[in-house]
Amino acid sequence: MNSARELSDAQWAILDPLIPEPPRRKDGLGRPWRARREVLGGILYILRTGAAWADLPERYPPYQTCHRRFQQWVKSGVMRGILEALAEDLRTRGGFDVREAFIDGSFASAKKGGLESKKTKRGKGTKIMAVADSNGLPIAVCTESATPHEVILVQKTLAEIFVAEPIQRLIGDKAYDSEKLDHELAETGVEMIAPHRRTCKARTQDGRSLRCYRRRWKVERLFAWLQNFRRLVTRYEYSLDNFTGMLHLACSMIILRCL
Numbered sequence: 001m002n003s004a005r006e007l008s009d010a011q012w013a014i015l016d017p018l019i020p021e022p023p024r025r026k027d028g029l030g031r032p033w034r035a036r037r038e039v040l041g042g043i044l045y046i047l048r049t050g051a052a053w054a055d056l057p058e059r060y061p062p063y064q065t066c067h068r069r070f071q072q073w074v075k076s077g078v079m080r081g082i083l084e085a086l087a088e089d090l091r092t093r094g095g096f097d098v099r100e101a102f103i104d105g106s107f108a109s110a111k112k113g114g115l116e117s118k119k120t121k122r123g124k125g126t127k128i129m130a131v132a133d134s135n136g137l138p139i140a141v142c143t144e145s146a147t148p149h150e151v152i153l154v155q156k157t158l159a160e161i162f163v164a165e166p167i168q169r170l171i172g173d174k175a176y177d178s179e180k181l182d183h184e185l186a187e188t189g190v191e192m193i194a195p196h197r198r199t200c201k202a203r204t205q206d207g208r209s210l211r212c213y214r215r216r217w218k219v220e221r222l223f224a225w226l227q228n229f230r231r232l233v234t235r236y237e238y239s240l241d242n243f244t245g246m247l248h249l250a251c252s253m254i255i256l257r258c259l
Helices: 009-018 036-049 063-075 078-092 150-158 179-186 209-215 217-227 240-256
Strands: 100-109 123-132 138-145 169-171 191-193
Touching: 009 036, 009 078, 009 240, 036 063, 036 240, 063 078, 063 240, 078 240, 100 150, 100 209, 100 217, 123 150, 123 217, 123 240, 138 150, 138 240, 150 179, 169 209, 179 191, 191 209, 209 217, 217 240
Parallel strands: 100 169, 169 191
Antiparallel strands: 100 123, 123 138
């Protein structure tokens, strides 16, 4: 990896207090823990390149160490905590604008299978749902089996929001044209805006509101950013929690660039 893609000192200064020091044995025995910055660097290499853990370069700690620590951080909520803390920091700086938000889904193939990787016409895989704010930054993500329709996953995705501000308008493509969804979101104060399908009989969308649809490219750009992290293009993690942890870390890196 090019050294320019390693964590800078400024970036690590932000992340350092968000990653707890590993506990020490009371008897003082055992090998000392590898530095958290080195381990995180190894995990980020896997996330960016999509390489197998066993192919981690020698400049990083042993791949077993990085993999084990990654699983520990996912299980203990560290990965989600990093994302929430960075998002809150950026929010206080005025870096988010959720008056308009954009939702979409993407498919990550899981050729080796894994938990919650149901088989579809495109093969085994996992669905990644994401919501982007008006700046195209991630404000909510979730993972699910590839079989449910995206319109069914809207509420679940919004429940994963990590920005403490209410969304006013949610814009999606024709897949989100659902009268039931419109009513459900309206009850929570969210206006759903999506072009009607050809088969739609009750046309309720206002043409003026649909002008927002022209800006839906922002969520498509977010998925392009996420797919630069090659570990998210193809799912290799057997555990869905671990795959979600990779997704959370990718979102954290996107937000970290704005701090």
